[in-house]
Amino acid sequence: MADLAVTVAAWGGTRLPQADGTNLRPTISRGDHGWKRPIVIEGRMLQPRYRHGRCERHVMRGLNTVGIRTGRYAFIRYATSESELYDLLDDPLEMNNLKGHGADTLRVELTGVCNRFVTCARAACRASLPADLRTSAHMTARIAKAEERARRHFYHY
Numbered sequence: 001m002a003d004l005a006v007t008v009a010a011w012g013g014t015r016l017p018q019a020d021g022t023n024l025r026p027t028i029s030r031g032d033h034g035w036k037r038p039i040v041i042e043g044r045m046l047q048p049r050y051r052h053g054r055c056e057r058h059v060m061r062g063l064n065t066v067g068i069r070t071g072r073y074a075f076i077r078y079a080t081s082e083s084e085l086y087d088l089l090d091d092p093l094e095m096n097n098l099k100g101h102g103a104d105t106l107r108v109e110l111t112g113v114c115n116r117f118v119t120c121a122r123a124a125c126r127a128s129l130p131a132d133l134r135t136s137a138h139m140t141a142r143i144a145k146a147e148e149r150a151r152r153h154f155y156h157y
Contacts (some may be wrong), residue, residue, distance in 0.1 A: 002125065016024060020125040033069030035135040036128045040117050044065050050079050071135025072143060075110040090140075092147035093154060101140045109133070 002021035009016045019140040027033055043065035050064040067076035067084075074086045074094055085107050086094040098106070102137070111131065126136065135143070151157070 014016045014040070018118065018122060019102035022126050032137040034137045034140055036042050037126070038113060038129060038133075040066070040068055041051055041074075041076060042118070055106060066114060066118050068110065068117055069087050070110075070113075070144055071140050072128060073106070073110060073133070075107070075114060077114065083111075085110065089143050089146055091145065146157070 003024050004021065006019050006021035007024045007028070009019075014142045022037065039148065044063050045065055050120050064079035065076060067074070069075075072088055074088060075083065077083045084094075085098045085103055086096070087098060088094070109130070112131075113133065116127075117125065121152050
């Protein structure tokens with residue numbers, strides 16, 4: 001949502017330099033350029049087990065669910081210290097939480113990126129993802145096609 005105000009302002013011929021978002025006008029006008037920044041996921045679950053979690057208070061800020069979505073990965077952390085990690089190319093419907101050594105390394109990297117972007121302000125929110133987490137327009141298209149195939153198979157449409 002932070003990008004909405006900046007994008008509308010740009011279309012109106014003005015800038016919002018103190019805003020957290022990025023102007024998405026070039027993407028809207030010229031199409032997909034790939035993923036260079038994550039989308040922040042924030043939420044508040046009402047079930048009692050999520051209300052009194054152990055995660056970092058400065059990151060959670062009263063929420064009990066935070067995460068990020070990159071072009072290829074979805075990563076969600078709960079106040080209970082549980083987390084979910086999905087490779088959207090191989091698992092576009094987010095059915096299999098990744099586990100194991102390779103996933104643990106990725107989970108650590110995404111935790112750092114999540115902490116940085118969930119608490120960012122102004123220009124820091126416009127920073128790019130680490131190179132290994134960026135996704136080209138070609139890869140984004142592959143992921144979108146994989147998701148469409150999976151939805152058709154799973155939901156039979």
